[in-house]
Amino acid sequence: MKFDKPATTNPIDRLKVVGKPIHRIDGELKTTGRAIYAYEWHDPDNKYAYGYPIGSAIAKGKIKSMDVSTAKAAPGVLGVITTLDAGKLEKGEYNTANLFGGDEIQHYHQAIALVIAETFEQARAASSLVRVEYTEEKGVFDLAAEKGSAEKPDESQKPDSSAGDFDSAFRAAPVTLDQTYTTPDQSHAMMEPHASIAAWNGDEVTVWTSSQMIDWWRSDLATTLGVDKDKIHLMSPFIGGGFGGKLFLRVDAVLAALGAKQVHRPVKVALPRPLMINNTTHRPATIQRIRIGCGKDGKITAIAHESWSGNLPDGAPETAVNQTRLLYAGANRMTAMRLAKLDLPEGNAMRAPGEAPGLMALEIAVDEMAEKLGIDPIEFRILNDTQVDPENRDRPFSHRDLIGCLKLGAERFGWSNRPKVASKREGNWLIGMGVGAAFRDNLVLPSAARVVLGKDGIITVQTDMTDIGTGSYTIIAQTAAEMMGVTVDKVAVELGDSRFPISAGSGGQFGANSSTSGVYAACVKLREAIAQKVGFNSEDAVFEDGVVKSGNRSVPLAEAAGADGLVGEDKMEWGDLAKTHQQSTFGAHFVEVGVDIATGETRIRRMLAVCAAGRILNPITARSQVIGAMTMGAGGALSEELAVDKKRGFFVNHDLAGYEVPVHADIPHQDVIFLDETDPMSSPMKSKGVGELGLCGVSAAIANAIYNASGVRVRDYPITLDKLI
Ligand code: MOS
Known part of the structure; x- marks a missing residue:
């Protein structure tokens, strides 16, 4: 379905279920500890091994050598993977820094090895026995000091904008402000660490992980491991917080997959808390200069916002001027973002970047x-x-x-x-x-879903959408219930599985609107399938109270489903409304x-x-x-x-x-x-x-x-x- 005209009245507007203060349908699973998070996944037929990652002790340079012999001989150790042995791995589309592989160090605590052992404690103990020799290079780490050398980023980042003539208007303004503000580097600090379990079955790998964006991860893991995307199965049904830190493939998934391959056992890898801060991404610090000129009447006549931030080579600026392009009136305006090269860990999206x-x-x-x-x-x-x-x-x-x-x-x-x-x-x-x-x-992103009506009358929604603690399960259930005219307890929601249709995922506050719109589109398809099955004109069919009605005939959904059930699947795509209208x-x-x-x-x-x-x-x-x-x-x-x-x-x-x-x-x-x-x-x-x-x-x-x-x-x-x- 393509959304390219303003919405008119539709079944959602009934608001029998949507818009209602319904408690999380997954709340009981979470409060009783039965919601399974990545690191907790347990299959009794498997004997899991534990991987403990090691981070680089330098921020920039090369690894000269690594001696893992003592670590390999330590109690319980099953294997050690080093970044030198792995060789250069291809980088996925969404990462700036290399996650693993090769001798180059781009930032402190970049992953350089994984020690795999029978127990977590054995892996951690043996990790301290790995000896590394580095050739350290001088890096730059101070945004304020590098501000002068900051450059205009690539045009694709939309670094500059302007309208009217800011300079003249600002000079002419009777009341002016010119101030500089600074924000520090910040960390997502979500509760659940980045964690993955990988299990190979022949040339196929299943990875239980903690991801906001299943399909991005799946694509980038395929690229990094050099395997076909369709050989990778990702699962991330519950996530203990993302905040942007789990938008992009992280090294725990890569290491778990490489480790499991080496030791022929499923391997669990969680980033220890200290590695989370420097191994993954963070919100970059900014220096922001704002100038505002006003008339005596208080109307803004000139407004400018310039922002400086830093990142690794190929990284993007923190887009701190975004709102100033849109929030207040004023005929004369300019914004600019400049980017300094820093050798700190990768800067990227965090909590409303x-x-x-x-x-x-x-x-x-x-x-x-x-x-x-x-x-x-x-x-x-x-x-x-x-x-x-x-x-x-x-x-x-x-x-x-x-x-x-x-x-x-x-x-x-x-x-x-x-x-x-x-x-x-x-x-x-x-x-x-x-x-x-x-x-x-x-923002809106394309989002697909599958909706299945079972012979028991239960509606099951399947989409690779994630619930990072936000309530996706619940609002998706509400959407399907409203569309199909049933109560929420007649809806089952299955999320976070790469075998399901590709959703918007969770990020940039686009998840709720985009993913429920995908479920809406799939439900429209299912309504058509049901109407056709029972011989109704789909325009006349009314779905409510668990039945489909037309004229004076009414058929319970369970009966309409038949023995095989019925399926609706569709993807919501977006036309130009998001461009013609801000x-x-x-x-x-x-x-x-x-x-x-x-x-x-x-x-x-x-x-x-x-x-x-x-x-x-x-x-x-x-x-x-x-x-x-x-x-x-x-x-x-x-x-x-x-x-x-x-x-x-x-x-x-x-x-x-x-x-x-x-x-x-x-x-x-x-x-x-x-x-x-x-x-x-x-x-x-x-x-x-x-x-x-x-x-x-x-x-x-x-x-x-x-x-x-x-x-x-x-x-x-x-x-x-x-x-x-
Ligand atoms: Mo958000 S920082 O786009 O997960």
């Missing part, structure tokens, strides 16, 4: 500008709203209600009680409120903080998010997404930071003790409101992404609240107490 760090800068700048103008920051944002793409004014937004989010949030949060800067005190605490606009693109999601984040007048410690007191993201498919799972994202925003504002060893080139705080994510005590109170809206341009579901929106703008709202409380403007994240004193 682009907008999350971009809004950390932009939404402080907007707060600063509002203050210069003497205008309330909410009023300032409303004054500068736009209903068209400001760089290309012929292109409207499909639907945009940023103003609605700001106004409703202000009312519910009690914005009118916001104190004057540094004027409210309760004991040792200075109290303040801040706001930040939320913006995130609504599709984005909007929101407003409100935060109240207390700042300790003596220590500078910030405590968040209240948070509120108001989101406008089209139809909300399930308010429980959507809310969980948003409060999780708001929590990430708190981390980004107050604690999350990878400390770079600028001499040796690695992230020092490579565990969850040193890399500080918020804990329960950091998050006292969160509220989420969804505007009641639909976007018929987005899909037949009329829904959009919402998960990443929940993070975008949060950290700046916290920074702005800290300023309102204390009068100290910090432009360098995270806002730790030393920066306030």
Whole structure:
């Protein structure tokens, strides 16, 4: 099915199941420990071996030699694979750095060996016996120092944009702001590590892994191993968090497959926590310069956003200017991204890449500008709203209600009680409120599904879609139930298996809208098959209460299925609506903080998010997404930071003790409101992404609240107490 015209009324609009606050259908499996994650997969007929990976001790250079003889002789050891023995392996499409193979070291903790033993402990013990000689080369690791040498990335990255004449307008503007903001390297820090089990059967391999994007992984694993894609079977039914770190094939899957081949046994590999930080990807640090020029009336006449980030050769920039191309009006504008070559681990997508760090800068700048103008920051944002793409004014937004989010949030949060800067005190605490606009693109990806009606009347949905903790199982069940006129308990959902039709996968907040649209398309096919089977005209057939009806005839679905059952399969593809109309999601984040007048410690007191993201498919799972994202925003504002060893080139705080994510005590109170809206341009579901929106703008709202409380403007994240004193 191709979606190329705005959606009209369809069975989803009945909203008997879709849009309802249904608890996760996989919740019981998870809370009772019966949901099987990659490393836990157990087949009693198999005797698993354990692989322990070793990471490079240098950040750049070559391996001269590796001595594995002592390790091989250690108790329980079955084999050792080294990157030298493996030789150069071909790189998949989605990775920047080489995952394994060859003597070249591109970054610290790049995988150089796997020790395989009867037990995990034996493998880990033997790994310390591998001797490696390196030829170290000098690398560069400091973004600020390399800023001057940063270059314009390839045009495919859309590094620059402009409209009007920024320079003249900025010079002429009566009120101007020119500030620089910095965001640090950050790590996904998901709970479940990257983990895989590989088992060969002849020339075919099954890999249980933890992947957001089954088909990308399958293709890249095929390339890297040099085997046909159809010989690879990937399974990833449950995932303990992805955050972008599991979008692209990682080395655990490669090592498990190579190891299993060598020892002729299924092999389990999980990345130890320290390797996760430096072996995999991270969100790159940014330096962002923002200039805004305004008239005395508060209207933006000029706006510019430049961002510098670093990456390995062939890597991409952090797209921190994305939202500034679309969020506020202003006739004269420019954005630019520049990329420095760094020898740190690969930078890549993490938790709303682009907008999350971009809004950390932009939404402080907007707060600063509002203050210069003497205008309330909410009023300032409303004054500068736009209903068209400001760089290309012929292109409207499909639907945009940023103003609605700001106004409703202000009312519910009690914005009118916001104190004057540094004027409210309760004991040792200075109290303040801040706001930040939320913006995130609504991407769509092709997504296919198969829907089977069994003779028992059960509808089974099969798609390689993943559920990274987001609620995919549940919203897919709701979609199929709505389409087929049954209750959710009559739907079974099977995900995360490469034998199923290829879905959008989970990333970029495109998963929910895209994958349910694929299920919608497959259900349309199944409805046609059922109507034809029972002799109804498919236009007249009504599916409800477990039957298909037309005129005065009604047939139970179980009966219509017949002995063999019926199948509908289709793929949702996307026409030009996403190009002719800018599709984005909007929101407003409100935060109240207390700042300790003596220590500078910030405590968040209240948070509120108001989101406008089209139809909300399930308010429980959507809310969980948003409060999780708001929590990430708190981390980004107050604690999350990878400390770079600028001499040796690695992230020092490579565990969850040193890399500080918020804990329960950091998050006292969160509220989420969804505007009641639909976007018929987005899909037949009329829904959009919402998960990443929940993070975008949060950290700046916290920074702005800290300023309102204390009068100290910090432009360098995270806002730790030393920066306030
Ligand atoms: Mo997301 S960072 O695209 O998984």
